[in-house]
Amino acid sequence: MLDIRIEKTTNPKPIPDESDPLVFGTIFTDHMFVMDYDTEKGWYDPRVIPYQPLSLDPSAMVFHYGQEMFEGLKAYKAVDGRTLLFRPNKNIERANNTNRRICIPTIPEEDFLQAIQTIVKVDEAWIPHKEGTSLYIRPFIIATDPYLGVRPSNTYKFIIILSPVGAYYPEGLDPVKIWIEDEYVRAVRGGLGEAKTGANYVASMKAQDKAHEGGYSQVLWLDGVERKYIEEVGAMNIFFKIDGTIVTPKLSGSILPGVTRDSVICLCKHWGIPVEEKKISIDEIYEAYQKGKLEEVFGTGTAAVISPVKELKWDEHIMEISGGKIGELSQKFYDTVTGIQLGKIKDELGWTVEVK
Numbered sequence: 001m002l003d004i005r006i007e008k009t010t011n012p013k014p015i016p017d018e019s020d021p022l023v024f025g026t027i028f029t030d031h032m033f034v035m036d037y038d039t040e041k042g043w044y045d046p047r048v049i050p051y052q053p054l055s056l057d058p059s060a061m062v063f064h065y066g067q068e069m070f071e072g073l074k075a076y077k078a079v080d081g082r083t084l085l086f087r088p089n090k091n092i093e094r095a096n097n098t099n100r101r102i103c104i105p106t107i108p109e110e111d112f113l114q115a116i117q118t119i120v121k122v123d124e125a126w127i128p129h130k131e132g133t134s135l136y137i138r139p140f141i142i143a144t145d146p147y148l149g150v151r152p153s154n155t156y157k158f159i160i161i162l163s164p165v166g167a168y169y170p171e172g173l174d175p176v177k178i179w180i181e182d183e184y185v186r187a188v189r190g191g192l193g194e195a196k197t198g199a200n201y202v203a204s205m206k207a208q209d210k211a212h213e214g215g216y217s218q219v220l221w222l223d224g225v226e227r228k229y230i231e232e233v234g235a236m237n238i239f240f241k242i243d244g245t246i247v248t249p250k251l252s253g254s255i256l257p258g259v260t261r262d263s264v265i266c267l268c269k270h271w272g273i274p275v276e277e278k279k280i281s282i283d284e285i286y287e288a289y290q291k292g293k294l295e296e297v298f299g300t301g302t303a304a305v306i307s308p309v310k311e312l313k314w315d316e317h318i319m320e321i322s323g324g325k326i327g328e329l330s331q332k333f334y335d336t337v338t339g340i341q342l343g344k345i346k347d348e349l350g351w352t353v354e355v356k
């Protein structure tokens with residue numbers, strides 16, 4: 001158990017009016033969680049303090065060599081008034097996997113969960129209530145040694161900030177158009193692809209720009225070696241429904257293991273829908289499309305939960321999916337996952353954790 005010191009703000013900000021749209025990642029709550037690390041003390045001084053800027057040495061290692069990790073999960077106001085987290089232990093387990101990959105000290109799982117619970121409880125009033133809204137939780141760790149040599153840092157800061165977010169789809173699930181990238185790559189096996197770290201995002205920005213210029217909202221990445229096998233979308237994993245079977249790329253080492261991805265696979269198994277995690281080539285997808293067997297395509301991620309895809313552009317080929325509308329099964333996954341998150345559907349799989 002962490003002994004978390006709590007210092008409340010004396011100058012609370014107004015909580016945003018929910019009738020105004022909440023733009024993702026622009027508003028932050030009154031408090032933040034902070035905990036420091038050094039090699040002698042380990043993780044120490046866990047505290048909740050007023051939300052405020054950081055003061056760091058310009059030589060702090062995070063600015064130079066990218067030793068940084070992050071997570072993303074949400075707290076929901078359930079229909080019965082409880083505050084729920086969705087599978088937080090999956091995020092915490094993944095956080096420590098990321099830490100191990102980029103030489104950041106791990107955090108005991110129970111301490112990590114206690115930190116999330118404590119900060120969410122302090123700013124519980126900031127959780128919006130309207131359908132589809134939530135409180136986004138962003139834990140992250142940065143390397144803080146003031147040193148320009150290349151090695152893992154000996155000191156770190158673990159911080160959790162919170163941001164109320166509006167409905168991802170205020171007008172109902174809106175299918176997206178996706179650009180299949182065959183020039184730039186996001187990650188390679190043995191690299192950082194399965195770690196949740198900023199480095200993967202900076203690697204993706206150039207192709208994201210290219211997609212936007214072409215009128216597409218997201219990039220679908222192919223593998224970094226042959227540029228042939230499907231990997232994932234920007235900040236989402238990808239699923240295809242081909243001839244009645246749900247298929248998704250298997251975790252190869254260069255794909256981020258999404259919690260939502262795992263939840264969709266679990267639901268398929270629970271419902272008895274055939275589901276396969278396997279290597280999928282882009283040619284295979286195009287062939288299924290040509291034969292009229294590519295029935296649904298959707299992305300999965302914490303932000304949107306399910307993001308239906310209405311168009312895939314690969315080279316000169318344009319694939320139009322499900323007549324531009326959300327597929328039946330995509331809708332069912334969305335309704336079920338969000339239903340569990342909001343406590344509207346019985347949580348048979350034990351996925352929610354109450355914040356008390």
Ligand SMILES: *Cc1c(COP(=O)(O)O)cnc(C)c1O
Nearest residue numbers: 235236237256258259260301302
């Ligand atoms: C976070 C993330 C995802 C989605 O993971 P969830 O746990 O489902 O939110 C997918 N791809 C990348 C690159 C990510 O960073």
